[in-house]
Amino acid sequence: MVKVNLSGLELKNPVMSASGTFGYGKEFAEFFDLSVMGAVVCKTITLKQRAGNKPPRIADNSCGMLNAIGLENKGIEYFLQNALPFLEKFDTKVVASIAGVNPAEYAELANILDKDNRVHAIEVNLSCPNVSHGCQKGLFSQNAEITAQIVAQVCKNTSKPVFPKLSAMAADITAIAKACENAGAGGLTLINTLPAMAVDLKTRKPMLGNITGGLSGGAIKPVALKAVWDVYQVVKIPIIASGGIMNANDALEFILCGANAVQIGSANFVNPLACKEIALSVDKYFEENKLNSIDDLRGKLEYETV
Ligand SMILES: Cc1cc2nc3c(=O)[nH]c(=O)nc-3n(C[C@H](O)[C@H](O)[C@H](O)COP(=O)(O)O)c2cc1C
Numbered sequence: 390m391v392k393v394n395l396s397g398l399e400l401k402n403p404v405m406s407a408s409g410t411f412g413y414g415k416e417f418a419e420f421f422d423l424s425v426m427g428a429v430v431c432k433t434i435t436l437k438q439r440a441g442n443k444p445p446r447i448a449d450n451s452c453g454m455l456n457a458i459g460l461e462n463k464g465i466e467y468f469l470q471n472a473l474p475f476l477e478k479f480d481t482k483v484v485a486s487i488a489g490v491n492p493a494e495y496a497e498l499a500n501i502l503d504k505d506n507r508v509h510a511i512e513v514n515l516s517c518p519n520v521s522h523g524c525q526k527g528l529f530s531q532n533a534e535i536t537a538q539i540v541a542q543v544c545k546n547t548s549k550p551v552f553p554k555l556s557a558m559a560a561d562i563t564a565i566a567k568a569c570e571n572a573g574a575g576g577l578t579l580i581n582t583l584p585a586m587a588v589d590l591k592t593r594k595p596m597l598g599n600i601t602g603g604l605s606g607g608a609i610k611p612v613a614l615k616a617v618w619d620v621y622q623v624v625k626i627p628i629i630a631s632g633g634i635m636n637a638n639d640a641l642e643f644i645l646c647g648a649n650a651v652q653i654g655s656a657n658f659v660n661p662l663a664c665k666e667i668a669l670s671v672d673k674y675f676e677e678n679k680l681n682s683i684d685d686l687r688g689k690l691e692y693e694t695v
Pocket of ligand 1: 407408409432456458460486514517605606631632634652654655656
């Protein structure tokens with residue numbers, strides 16, 4: 390087993406689900422025992438229930454998928470009363486994902502979750518391309534100042550590890566990553582979906598009700614790899630990779646580029662067993678290659694400086 394420690398969050402292996410692609414685990418528990426996973430990262434929650442965007446919300450794409458769910462969720466109260474009692478039955482860690490329209494809302498969510506020992510860490514969604522934010526145009530994580538403010542507020546309200554989730558759509562993701570580290574983040578999740586759109590030539594309409602959405606899956610893997618590699622050069626805190634991880638080799642490539650852990654997203658829509666299969670295969674690779682800890686592979690990309 391490849392154990393991982395993400396600023397106090399101890400995982401039995403580096404494989405987690407990606408927020409929004411695994412619900413609260415219920416549907417996937419019908420296929421496999423969630424205890425095989427390092428952690429379940431839950432669908433992003435907000436203070437109040439959100440209806441989400443106009444359908445259709447998902448569109449297929451030759452090299453990935455597009456979604457514009459719009460953070461539909463039943464709010465934090467539902468999460469506490471329904472999602473957590475289910476998840477606590479499994480021997481895995483639970484990471485809650487939160488979103489708000491301003492720093493105060495993020496702080497309030499963190500404060501509520503801090504009191505609940507069924508939640509082991511908090512991912513801070515600062516990078517959803519499918520919602521409009523209250524206090525600024527664009528994504529929070531495109532702006533180092535507002536990102537730092539939110540992360541600092543969240544950290545002030547919880548003693549659990551805090552993982553801001555960033556977008557590659559920033560002028561300089563390393564500056565945003567450093568701002569998070571300085572604000573007290575325990576790790577970083579890189580990256581969220583990339584803004585995108587798809588059209589139907591026959592109907593001359595957009596494929597998504599929201600017109601635009603977020604691209605995920607294999608198409609974004611090279612972008613995510615570079616984000617992880619770039620950020621790995623400048624921060625000391627752990628990196629959790631997300632973006633186009635469809636199999637164990639993808640996961641291992643991300644670890645080679647500096648990731649401590651990986652999240653499985655769109656792959657769950659193709660194969661409901663993806664998290665289990667990738668977790669077992671990553672473990673097997675470490676065993677077969679006589680690697681004793683994540684650091685024996687992490688950041689060990691071999692290259693000549695150019
Ligand atoms: C249908 C769908 C819903 C998503 N919902 C969320 C969400 O609620 N919160 C979040 O932080 N990311 C959300 N994401 C982004 C994923 O967590 C992940 O970062 C992204 O899809 C890239 O990983 P992948 O290429 O492995 O899918 C969603 C992605 C998809 C496809």
